[in-house]
Structure formats: structure tokens, C-alpha cells
Amino acid sequence: MQCYVCAQSGVETVAVGVCIVCGMGLCKDHAIREDVELWEGGYPFPSTKAKKKLPRILCAECAEVLT
Amino acid sequence: MPQPTLMKRAIAELIGTFVLVFLGTGSVVTSVVFFGGVESAGLLLIGLSFGFAVMIMIYAFGHISGTHINPAVSIALWATGRFPSKDLMAYIVAQLIGAVAASLVIVAIVGTRAVDAGLGHTMPGDGVNYWQAILIEAVTTFFLVLVIWGAAVDKRASAGFAGLAIGLVVTADIIVTGPIAGASMNPARTFGPLLTETFWGTTSGWEKFPIYIIGPIVGGLLAAFVYDYVAGLKSGGDES
Numbered sequence: 001m002q003c004y005v006c007a008q009s010g011v012e013t014v015a016v017g018v019c020i021v022c023g024m025g026l027c028k029d030h031a032i033r034e035d036v037e038l039w040e041g042g043y044p045f046p047s048t049k050a051k052k053k054l055p056r057i058l059c060a061e062c063a064e065v066l067t
Numbered sequence: 068m069p070q071p072t073l074m075k076r077a078i079a080e081l082i083g084t085f086v087l088v089f090l091g092t093g094s095v096v097t098s099v100v101f102f103g104g105v106e107s108a109g110l111l112l113i114g115l116s117f118g119f120a121v122m123i124m125i126y127a128f129g130h131i132s133g134t135h136i137n138p139a140v141s142i143a144l145w146a147t148g149r150f151p152s153k154d155l156m157a158y159i160v161a162q163l164i165g166a167v168a169a170s171l172v173i174v175a176i177v178g179t180r181a182v183d184a185g186l187g188h189t190m191p192g193d194g195v196n197y198w199q200a201i202l203i204e205a206v207t208t209f210f211l212v213l214v215i216w217g218a219a220v221d222k223r224a225s226a227g228f229a230g231l232a233i234g235l236v237v238t239a240d241i242i243v244t245g246p247i248a249g250a251s252m253n254p255a256r257t258f259g260p261l262l263t264e265t266f267w268g269t270t271s272g273w274e275k276f277p278i279y280i281i282g283p284i285v286g287g288l289l290a291a292f293v294y295d296y297v298a299g300l301k302s303g304g305d306e307s
Binding site: 042045046 | 125132144220
């Protein structure tokens with residue numbers, strides 16, 4: 001798979017990730033990693049933030065919409 | 068997790084049927100004995116009010132504090148190793164303060180008429196002695212804590228329904244046993260009106276307060292340990 005963003009400007013770059021929202025192939029320069037915090041527990045225990053975060057790869061367009 | 072043993076499944080069935088018949092037929096007995104078959108609409112509203120209150124607070128603060136809102140629940144969680152000792156006293160004190168504050172706000176809004184009406188305190192009904200009152204408080208709190216364990220503590224439970232189930236068991240407990248001993252199930256719930264009444268010179272209810280400490284705590288502890296055994300939560304449930 002090639003990077004969709006690079007392909008739009010006529011450059012062929014190998015994709016290293018896929019946007020989790022739209023499925024767009026993304027190279028290292030265009031992939032945006034936004035880690036998601038996880039919460040554990042809940043009633044009848046207080047929720048606690050998990051030590052590890054969930055990795056999430058987004059393209060620039062989806063990242064803008066989601067943030 | 069493997070299927071529990073037949074003995075454990077049988078105990079679960081026994082308790083489930085006991086709850087069904089106790090609350091189902093008990094509501095009839097209560098209506099006839101205490102209301103002559105009528106005038107129970109008020110009890111329904113009271114039961115629903117408590118049930119709704121528990122339900123909405125579980126959904127509102129369940130992920131924050133755990134919404135115990137009941138020393139008997141905190142103690143049961145602590146006794147089964149699920150709640151740290153260092154937090155226990157703070158939770159109980161907060162619950163007692165919250166209860167007293169609620170009663171004071173009611174007086175502030177309604178005036179001394181609320182005190183004259185008893186502030187919703189819990190007392191054994193006519194013909195109900197001390198030990199019977201403790202027993203009914205233990206039984207109703209047993210149901211309550213059993214549902215908390217089954218619907219929330221046990222991670223096999225369907226997510227998101229704990230508040231509804233727990234609110235409904237509180238409602239059922241109150242509708243059926245409210246006239247017997249007040250259906251407190253919660254030392255803090257009894258403490259709030261009692262202390263507030265004392266501020267206005269009524270001190271007659273304190274001799275009955277141990278009912279609402281002993282009954283709920285004993286019932287809650289029993290339910291917690293019975294559920295852990297039946298569901299195999301503490302043993303891993305892998306006996307065969």
C-alpha cells in the first residue's frame with residue numbers, strides 16, 4: 001500500500017500505517033499517532049487510568065475532525 | 068471461567084427462588100397486614116424514589132467513587148478484600164455526613180413540619196420487636212448486596228445494567244418490608260434523619276439505631292461471602 005496523501009501530490013511513498021477512521025494508507029510523515037487513554041474498573045469501584053495507552057493512527061483530516 | 072459446580076448452581080437457584088417468593092408473596096402479606104389491602108400507593112412511590120435515587124447515583128458517580136453510598140456496602144467490599152482499609156473510614160464518614168446534610172436541607176426547605184413528620188426516619192412497625200427488625204434489615208440488605216455482587220462486582224455481568232438492577236432491588240425491598248422496619252438497609256440512611264431530629268429535640272430513636280447498624284452489616288457481609296462462594300469469585304470457580 002502507498003501513502004494516499006503523497007500520491008495526491010504525485011509522489012509514491014510506501015504506507016506504514018492506515019487511518020483507523022477512513023482507512024487511508026499513510027507514510028511515516030503523514031501518519032498521526034494519537035494514543036487513547038484507557039480506564040479500568042467502574043461501579044462499585046472507582047475507575048482508574050490504565051498504565052498503558054491504546055495506540056491510534058489517524059490521517060490529518062480525521063485527526064482534525066476528532067480533536 | 069468454567070461452569071460452577073452443581074452444588075453452587077443449586078445454591079444460586081435456591082437463593083433466586085427465595086428472593087422471588089419472599090418479595091412476591093411478601094408484598095401481598097405486607098399490603099394485607101399493614102394496609103388492610105389498600106393504601107400502599109405511597110409505599111410504591113417511596114420505594115421507587117429510593118430505587119431511582121440509588122440508580123441515578125450509580126450512573127452518575129459509579130466510575131468516580133464506586134457509589135457505595137452505604138456503609139454496609141463499603142464494609143462488605145472491604146471484608147472481601149476489594150476495598151482498601153485506608154479508604155474505609157473516609158467513605159463511611161462521608162456517607163454519614165451526606166445523609167445528615169440531606170436531612171438538614173429537607174428541614175431547610177420544608178421547615179419543622181418535616182421534623183414533625185419524622186424526617187423519613189426508620190423505626191420498627193407495630194408488633195415488630197428488636198430482633199425481628201434486625202432480621203428483616205439483614206434479609207433486605209442481603210438481597211441488595213447480592214445484586215450488587217451479581218450485577219457489578221462479578222465481571223461476567225452484563226455491562227451497564229448494574230444501576231437498574233440495584234435500583235429495582237432497593238425498590239422491591241422497600242415496597243415489601245418498609246412497613247416492617249423501615250427497609251433502611253443502610254446505617255447512613257437512618258443516621259441522617261435521626262441526628263437531624265436530635266438537633267430539634269427529638270431523641271427517642273437512638274435506642275433503635277443498632278438495628279440499622281447490625282442488620283445491614285450482617286446481611287451485607289453474608290451476601291458478599293455467599294456470592295463469592297457460589298460464583299467462585301474468590302476461588303477462581305474451577306472446582307468440579
